[in-house]
Amino acid sequence: MLIVFNPVAGSRRRSRLLRAMALLPAARLAETAGPGHAEALARAAAQAGEDCVVAAGGDGTIAEVAAGLLGHATALGILPLGTANVLSLELGLPHAPEAAARLLLAGHAMPLWPGIARFADGGSRLFVQMLGAGFDAEVVRRLDPRLKRATGRAAYVWQTLATLPRYGFPPVTARLDGGAPLAAGAVVVTKGRLYAGPFLLAPGATPLRPGFQVALIRGGAARAALAGALLPLGLLPRLPGLVLRPASHVALDGAGVPAQADGDCCGGLPVSIEDAAAPLRVILQRPGE
Ligand SMILES: Nc1ncnc2c1ncn2[C@@H]1O[C@H](COP(=O)(O)OP(=O)(O)OP(=O)(O)O)[C@@H](O)[C@H]1O
Structure with missing residues (x-):
């Protein structure tokens, strides 16, 4: 080991x-x-x-x-x-x-399906939990790592409030499994249920199976502020203007839109997302324990 x-x-x-x-x-x-x-x-x-x-x-x-x-x-x-x-x-x-x-x-090993994001410059990035495009990526991009180490999750709250009046919310276009383009102000492509900590975003999602849930969030700063208020209450799935869709392949585009994967900056759109070709083996509790 x-x-x-x-x-x-x-x-x-x-x-x-x-x-x-x-x-x-x-x-x-x-x-x-x-x-x-x-x-x-x-x-x-x-x-x-x-x-x-x-x-x-x-x-x-x-x-x-x-x-x-x-x-x-x-x-x-x-x-x-x-x-x-x-x-x-x-x-x-x-x-x-x-x-x-x-x-x-x-413990025992179970299959874990990570996502792979491929960018226009030929680079790629594996993510285990989620990729965000838009406002949350801008928060991550602006976050001071020293503040994050000193104050933990509180740094995200402060940075969210500081970023709200400064971010222009350029539009994001999402194509799910080759379908018609869907417009949003921000998109989160998630493998799992949770977001930003123990907070519910996508009920039913699991990284133990292939595929994604895609949260399309319409609106700008006011909607993002409401999302921030609902998040700690576990009510984010009820955010007006939020739509959740399942997908196996996601293509995101949008001029000047930043992206983050698993809480780290990873460039910007366009990006194409799908599961890894094969799962990893992750050590989990045995069922019933
Ligand atoms: N020695 C190092 N110095 C600076 N950065 C490092 C070093 N080692 C790793 N990193 C980077 O630190 C980044 C942050 O690490 P990580 O995401 O594990 O911690 P975190 O951000 O505190 O946790 P979480 O993502 O759960 O909030 C990683 O993306 C990694 O590339």
């Missing part, structure tokens, strides 16, 4: 890492030195035949490790040490480091 630890994820959670590692004496530790390093570490471990690579960080670290494991039999383990930890909440993984470590030893 290799643990890939992102030392800048969350609020620098080294003490939580050490609590987990105390129960994993056979595990090796590698620290990331910068963006993209987790993917390289995971790929090298998979090519060397490692049975499990544990992403110790947040959703961005998990996505990088998952990208490195794609096409290999090596299982993905998760030690949630990030800020939002949306995928671990989605999968019902324990938050306490000791419980997470016990799960890594005793």
Whole structure:
């Protein structure tokens, strides 16, 4: 077992890492030195035949490790040490480091279907939970990482309020499975039910099956502000102007519209999104536990 630890994820959670590692004496530790390093570490471990690579960080670290494991039999383990930890909440993984470590030893591997986003410059990006285009990506783009580390999720609230009057809400066009273009002010393509933490967005979605739920959100700043108010109440699916549609392939276009994947900036539109060719194996609780 290799643990890939992102030392800048969350609020620098080294003490939580050490609590987990105390129960994993056979595990090796590698620290990331910068963006993209987790993917390289995971790929090298998979090519060397490692049975499990544990992403110790947040959703961005998990996505990088998952990208490195794609096409290999090596299982993905998760030690949630990030800020939002949306995928671990989605999968019902324990938050306490000791419980997470016990799960890594005793859990079982299930298929996890990540999404792949392909951009116009030829680049691609794997995501495990969601890709957002529009306002939420602008919030992520403007977010000061030091503020995020210091205040956690509160930084997103502050940055959302600061971005609302400044973002022009350029239109986004979405084509789902080659259908007619649908217009929106913002779009979230999600693998899972949850968004921005433990908050409901797309009931019925699951990253354990192929396909996406696509949230098309009409309107501008007033609608985005209302979305922000409904989010912590778990009422986002009832936002007026929000439509949820299932899709296997999503094409998004829009001049000057930024995109974010799993909470990290990933360029801008146009982008084409589909499932990875094959699932990963992610370690989960055994049913009934
Ligand atoms: N040593 C490093 N220095 C700076 N950035 C790093 C380093 N190692 C990894 N990163 C980057 O840090 C980014 C943020 O990590 P991650 O998403 O895991 O934490 P988080 O943002 O706190 O958690 P969450 O996404 O759950 O809110 C990753 O996208 C990764 O590319």
